[in-house]
Amino acid sequence: VTTALQAQGFTCVFLELTGLAGGVSAVCQHLDPAIVVSATVLPEADKQALVKSGVPVIDGVLGSEDASVAGLDQREIGRMQVRHLADRGHQVIGFAAVETPQDQPFCLPRLEGAREQCRLLGLPEPVVASMDYSLDGAADALTRWVESEPPVTAVAAFNDVVAVAVLGACRLRGLDVPGDLAIIGVDSETIGALTVPTLTTIGIDLTVPAGSLAGAIV
Numbered sequence: 001v002t003t004a005l006q007a008q009g010f011t012c013v014f015l016e017l018t019g020l021a022g023g024v025s026a027v028c029q030h031l032d033p034a035i036v037v038s039a040t041v042l043p044e045a046d047k048q049a050l051v052k053s054g055v056p057v058i059d060g061v062l063g064s065e066d067a068s069v070a071g072l073d074q075r076e077i078g079r080m081q082v083r084h085l086a087d088r089g090h091q092v093i094g095f096a097a098v099e100t101p102q103d104q105p106f107c108l109p110r111l112e113g114a115r116e117q118c119r120l121l122g123l124p125e126p127v128v129a130s131m132d133y134s135l136d137g138a139a140d141a142l143t144r145w146v147e148s149e150p151p152v153t154a155v156a157a158f159n160d161v162v163a164v165a166v167l168g169a170c171r172l173r174g175l176d177v178p179g180d181l182a183i184i185g186v187d188s189e190t191i192g193a194l195t196v197p198t199l200t201t202i203g204i205d206l207t208v209p210a211g212s213l214a215g216a217i218v
Contacts, residue, residue: 004214010034016102025049035217037061040105061213072209074106078113080202081156081184086121090154090182093118094145095126096162098133107158110186114156127152133161138169145181146173153181160185160192160201167195 002012013031017024025046028036036042036050038059050057078095085093095114097107114126129144131137145152157163163185170177177183177197185192185201192199 001210001214001217004211005217008214008218010217025053028053028055037213037217058216061216072204073113074109075113075116077186077202077204078110078115078156079117081110081186082114082117082121082123082126084184084200085154085156085182086117086123088154088182091123092148092150092152092154093123093126094141094148094152094155095128096138096141096155096157096166097128097130098158098162099130100132103158110158126156131162131165133165135165135168135172138162138165139172142166142169142173142175142181146175154178155181155183157183157185160187160189160199163199163201164191164195167199 005012013033015024015027017027023046024036024038024042028050033055035056035058038057039061041060042050042057047057047059082093093114095111097111111126111128118124118126127145127148129141131141145155155163155166157166163183166181166183167177170181170183175181183199185199186204188201188203192201
């Protein structure tokens with residue numbers, strides 16, 4: 001997005017507002033922005049304050065309620081993961097979720113998509129386990145999946161880092177991947193190409209939603 005907008009004479013300033021007091025409208029008083037773009041839906045008070053000050057707002061650009069701005073529906077990623085696993089004969093699927101606030105705009109709709117696809121295929125609801133980015137968290141999640149009835153045979157992970165953690169937990173527990181448990185991640189991170197076995201993942205061509213979003217901003 002930065003590259004696309006620089007060609008139009010704009011500079012992107014990125015802010016992580018999670019836990020920041022005052023909200024986006026307070027911060028933007030010091031920036032005099034041409035436009036404010038938010039990955040999530042802004043609080044109404046923030047949105048109205050910006051509009052009243054004459055600043056255009058595009059929010060919820062990575063949400064699934066309206067995927068038209070960036071052209072990327074996070075729910076479809078979860079659907080693709082489940083379809084891939086189901087095509088390989090898996091009937092009981094786990095979902096490795098995370099609870100970090102900054103990941104929720106991506107994790108929740110991906111989980112929603114996985115649930116939707118399971119319903120469409122007549123499969124049981126995914127067995128969801130929330131974990132942090134650690135081997136201990138992955139080990140706890142793995143215990144939940146292995147001890148479920150019937151046991152989970154495949155896991156759709158929120159992203160590749162989570163998937164690699166699950167893969168490590170399987171190694172520590174002596175489980176074969178994909179023989180005992182299949183795993184699929186998201187993002188096609190370099191780390192996934194370095195694991196044994198190589199991680200199956202969903203790659204996203206980010207130039208497509210970036211171009212769409214930059215066009216909407218301009």
